[in-house]
Amino acid sequence: xxxxxxxxxxxxxxxxxxxxxxxxxxxxxxxxxxxxFGGMFLIYAVYRFQHTELFKLAALELDTAVGTLNTIxxxxxxxxxxxxxxxxxxxxxxxxxxxxxxTIVFALTFMVNKFFEWSVxxxxxxxxxxxxxxxxxxxxxxxxxxxxVMTGLHGLHVVIGVALLTxxxxxxxxxxxxxxxxxxxxxxxxxxxxVDLIWIFLFPLFYLIH
Amino acid sequence: MQNDNxxxxxxxxxYGTYILVWLALIALTSITVTVSGxxxxxxxxxxxxxxxxxxxxxxxxxxxxxxFDEAIFKVFLLVSLFTLLxxxxxTFFDVVNR
Numbered sequence: 001x002x003x004x005x006x007x008x009x010x011x012x013x014x015x016x017x018x019x020x021x022x023x024x025x026x027x028x029x030x031x032x033x034x035x036x037f038g039g040m041f042l043i044y045a046v047y048r049f050q051h052t053e054l055f056k057l058a059a060l061e062l063d064t065a066v067g068t069l070n071t072i073x074x075x076x077x078x079x080x081x082x083x084x085x086x087x088x089x090x091x092x093x094x095x096x097x098x099x100x101x102x103t104i105v106f107a108l109t110f111m112v113n114k115f116f117e118w119s120v121x122x123x124x125x126x127x128x129x130x131x132x133x134x135x136x137x138x139x140x141x142x143x144x145x146x147x148x149v150m151t152g153l154h155g156l157h158v159v160i161g162v163a164l165l166t167x168x169x170x171x172x173x174x175x176x177x178x179x180x181x182x183x184x185x186x187x188x189x190x191x192x193x194x195v196d197l198i199w200i201f202l203f204p205l206f207y208l209i210h
Numbered sequence: 211m212q213n214d215n216x217x218x219x220x221x222x223x224x225y226g227t228y229i230l231v232w233l234a235l236i237a238l239t240s241i242t243v244t245v246s247g248x249x250x251x252x253x254x255x256x257x258x259x260x261x262x263x264x265x266x267x268x269x270x271x272x273x274x275x276x277x278f279d280e281a282i283f284k285v286f287l288l289v290s291l292f293t294l295l296x297x298x299x300x301t302f303f304d305v306v307n308r
Binding site for chain 2: 020023024027028031034035038042045046049050064068071072075076078079082083086087089090186189190193196197200201203204205208209210
């Protein structure tokens with residue numbers, strides 16, 4: 001322990017800050033997310049086990065190209081948010097802001113792709129409760145149900161991520177997050193990487209069944 | 211890292227490391243997409259999940275900094291992954307034996 005444990009403000013007052021504690025809280029939250037999505041992956045696994053052939057048939061409807069493009073977009077946005085943290089740690093505020101803006105743009109691009117992807121499905125009459133879908137066999141209905149719920153919940157996380165990253169971006173611009181105090185940026189980065197991680201599994205399980 | 215000072219001994223990952231990891235992730239993505247076009251039968255799912263697991267390990271260790279953080283975070287991670295694994299095994303034990 002040293003005197004550096006306390007951040008010293010301009011007035012020389014000691015402000016208590018516990019960065020490891022903050023990060024621990026964030027990780028605990030991420031584990032609840034892991035169990036939330038884990039439960040869905042479990043349902044997916046059981047139904048795929050029971051309806052292997054119908055899952056393959058239903059998956060042919062999905063566009064592998066759009067899925068691959070969105071995978072590359074999310075992986076790249078994970079890179080830029082990581083670069084934003086390093087940049088800020090090295091005291092390069094401009095580079096950090098630039099990388100965060102790129103991350104947010106990628107996230108929005110992901111959602112735009114998702115919008116068009118879902119629109120195409122809807123125009124083919126495939127949406128929850130639609131006549132075309134309910135007339136299909138059980139396995140196919142389950143596949144599309146899981147597809148909409150899992151990519152939908154993931155999409156919701158992307159939207160929340162955009163809000164979180166925008167909030168952090170504003171704090172950096174206002175010098176509330178600095179090279180000395182960047183735990184909020186780090187924790188938001190962790191959240192964003194989790195969104196990427198979930199997608200790493202959603203992608204092969206929905207788009208790459210042939 | 212004997213000292214528990216969180217602010218001044220923070221490990222900073224270089225830009226180069228992140229870019230290398232990103233290149234590896236993109237390469238693994240193209241491999242998994244290419245491989246999905248080949249008929250491996252029952253092994254296909256295993257291969258796809260194996261590649262996804264490697265990608266996750268890269269993201270968790272480097273991007274999410276677990277490799278450079280305190281050991282307690284690794285313990286957290288292992289406990290939660292183990293919990294998930296147990297839930298999967300117990301559920302499938304039930305499903306398969308019905």
